[in-house]
Amino acid sequence: MTVDDPTLLAMRLTPEYLDFLIAAMRKVLPLQAPADTLLRQFFRDHPQLGQHERAMIAETVFGVLRHRLFLEAITEKATARELVLAYLARYQGMNLRELIPLVREAEAKWIPQIKARSPATQPLAIQAEFPEWLIEKLQAFLSDDAIVRLGQALQQPAPLDLRVNTLLAKRDEVLALLNQEGIEAHATPFSPVGIRLAGKPAINRHPLFLSGKIEVQDEGSQILGFLLAPKRGEMVVDFCAGAGGKALLLGALMHSRGRLYAFDVSEKRLNNFKPRLKRSGLSNVHPQRIDSERDSKLKRLAGKIDRVLVDAPCSGLGTLRRNPDLKWRQSPESVEELIQKQRAILTAAAKLLKPGGRLVYATCSLLPEENQAVVKNFLADHPDFSLLNCQQLLAQQQLHLPALETGEFLQLSPLQHNTDGFFAAALEYSKTTTNTSS
Numbered sequence: 497m498t499v500d501d502p503t504l505l506a507m508r509l510t511p512e513y514l515d516f517l518i519a520a521m522r523k524v525l526p527l528q529a530p531a532d533t534l535l536r537q538f539f540r541d542h543p544q545l546g547q548h549e550r551a552m553i554a555e556t557v558f559g560v561l562r563h564r565l566f567l568e569a570i571t572e573k574a575t576a577r578e579l580v581l582a583y584l585a586r587y588q589g590m591n592l593r594e595l596i597p598l599v600r601e602a603e604a605k606w607i608p609q610i611k612a613r614s615p616a617t618q619p620l621a622i623q624a625e626f627p628e629w630l631i632e633k634l635q636a637f638l639s640d641d642a643i644v645r646l647g648q649a650l651q652q653p654a655p656l657d658l659r660v661n662t663l664l665a666k667r668d669e670v671l672a673l674l675n676q677e678g679i680e681a682h683a684t685p686f687s688p689v690g691i692r693l694a695g696k697p698a699i700n701r702h703p704l705f706l707s708g709k710i711e712v713q714d715e716g717s718q719i720l721g722f723l724l725a726p727k728r729g730e731m732v733v734d735f736c737a738g739a740g741g742k743a744l745l746l747g748a749l750m751h752s753r754g755r756l757y758a759f760d761v762s763e764k765r766l767n768n769f770k771p772r773l774k775r776s777g778l779s780n781v782h783p784q785r786i787d788s789e790r791d792s793k794l795k796r797l798a799g800k801i802d803r804v805l806v807d808a809p810c811s812g813l814g815t816l817r818r819n820p821d822l823k824w825r826q827s828p829e830s831v832e833e834l835i836q837k838q839r840a841i842l843t844a845a846a847k848l849l850k851p852g853g854r855l856v857y858a859t860c861s862l863l864p865e866e867n868q869a870v871v872k873n874f875l876a877d878h879p880d881f882s883l884l885n886c887q888q889l890l891a892q893q894q895l896h897l898p899a900l901e902t903g904e905f906l907q908l909s910p911l912q913h914n915t916d917g918f919f920a921a922a923l924e925y926s927k928t929t930t931n932t933s934s
């Protein structure tokens with residue numbers, strides 16, 4: 497039996513906490529909004545909860561969402577209460593002597609049996625913890641065994657990865673400092689600026705974080721920055737900058753020289769970017785809201801940009817370790833809508849490149865229809881763009897990944913790389929005249 501987070505075992509479960517766990521689960525389970533948004537609302541409504549209790553509640557709610565199909569299969573009515581109790585017994589390894597006195601008589605009969613239940617005897621969808629529509633899509637390119645392995649990797653909580661802001665600190669110094677303080681931390685295997693923490697300390701209160709020397713960022717996300725590899729002094733666009741995770745890395749790779757436009761349609765996300773930008777010490781990043789990929793502000797940059805990152809809005813299915821609710825909130829229809837958006841954004845972003853410029857198209861989706869198919873469709877309409885080999889580009893930056901199974905494309909996987917499931921393609925605009933791509 498696996499234990500999702502052994503640190504939580506140390507916490508004593510009281511009747512009061514159990515009630516909070518169940519109330520939080522009830523709030524989140526209808527999934528009418530992202531699970532993290534609903535949980536934040538729950539914590540706002542219950543300010544008496546301390547940091548540890550919040551961590552325990554979040555871990556339990558996300559744990560139930562990760563193993564939801566199996567827990568539904570082994571409980572009687574799959575209520576929020578039953579799912580929480582089954583999760584504590586089965587995945588948190590909660591001691592029955594501690595749990596049983598807190599539950600009802602009828603529950604005390606089925607809970608002890610749950611510890612021995614295994615997903616291995618369940619149908620494919622339950623073993624992989626994927627909805628049927630997703631299984632169907634994955635079966636188009638993966639064997640059933642591979643789907644189960646992928647699903648199991650996505651059921652594990654993601655590690656906490658940091659990126660060192662090389663403008664303000666060196667990775668070795670940060671590692672030494674963290675280790676001195678008893679925070680177990682190691683260099684990430686691929687990203688030269690990444691650190692992986694062993695546990696989940698509240699790093700956003702740490703002086704290294706508050707002074708902008710570190711940021712929280714999955715290693716996969718860092719690798720995408722090295723694929724774009726912007727140089728100091730260049731003109732660069734992050735077309736879908738959001739709250740700026742990748743833009744901050746791009747700015748640091750540019751040594752804060754040149755100009756980096758960080759566009760996004762969401763005012764809220766760009767507002768979340770601002771304090772991070774302030775901490776980072778970067779002075780070359782210009783966040784700007786655009787109405788859409790057709791915004792007239794973009795016209796003046798056409799044909800002038802050296803490197804463009806399109807970190808496209810996507811289904812997010814490669815981030816299920818962090819956002820397990822996404823598989824219940826996406827559908828074949830929402831994926832189809834996203835594909836149309838991705839195509840439109842890629843076409844608009846490509847117009848910004850100057851001859852010889854590089855564009856990286858990235859998603860955190862595992863579905864070829866949001867990835868390879870979008871890129872191939874673009875290339876068919878834009879013969880003056882050519883595909884570059886991601887492995888070679890990364891090797892030029894001293895990032896040596898295991899051989900890519902996907903040819904020139906980059907497909908990171910929680911199974912193979914212990915990162916989120918990012919996809920990327922690197923394109924070069926090779927026309928020698930001004931970019932007029934339609």
Ligand SMILES: C[S@@+](CC[C@H](N)C(=O)[O-])C[C@H]1O[C@@H](n2cnc3c(N)ncnc32)[C@H](O)[C@@H]1O
Nearest residue numbers: 736737738740741742760761762789807808809
């Ligand atoms: C995958 S997220 C970007 C994450 C961000 N790059 C980071 O590293 O933190 C995709 C972003 O695309 C933005 N977006 C959606 N439609 C867009 C459009 N038409 N033009 C530009 N950005 C768009 C969304 O608001 C969202 O912030």
